[in-house]
Amino acid sequence: GLRVQNADTDENWTMYTSGVTGNLLIYSSNDPNDLLGSFNYVSGAYSSFSDITRKKNIAPLNSILDKVLLLNPLSYHLKNQKISDKKIFGFSAQEVNDIFPELVNYHEDAATYTFNYSGLGPIAIAAIQEQQTQIDNLKAENILMKKELAAIKKLLSQ
Secondary structure, eight states, X not given: OEEEEOTTTOOEEEEEEOTTTOOEEEESSXXXXXXXXXXXXXXXXXXXXXXXXXXXXXXXXXSOHHHHTTOOOEEEOOTTSOTTSXXXXXXXXXXXXXXXXXXXXXXXXXXXXXXXXXXXXXXXHHHHHHHHHHHHHHHHHHHHHHHHHHHHHHXXXX
């Protein structure tokens, strides 16, 4: 394995390959209960922990669609890229911070913002679910209106 340790705080990251799965496991300490995530040994796909037993203060994301609609997706080049390089799709962390501060961190030592893109997944799913409820309600209303219109047409034809 590999350990990266902060000599000043004794905080460390430990990474090693699982003998069972072959995946690269990442821990924030030596405690096996502190698994933060893993990289799949075949695809390289990263999975962060999401075990319900390690969570508290759990609440659903409600009424999120209005906030999602405020997000401003961008395409851009980084300053060190050439114009001929492919553009990147993303967001401005400073703009997202105003809408979803839970997804943004400011790092004083580097004087820069970072953005938790994987945190957008649950927000997007909640917004889609909210939108689907609106669509289902509109469909039901449309069916009712069609029935009422058919009844009115029948009365008018008599």
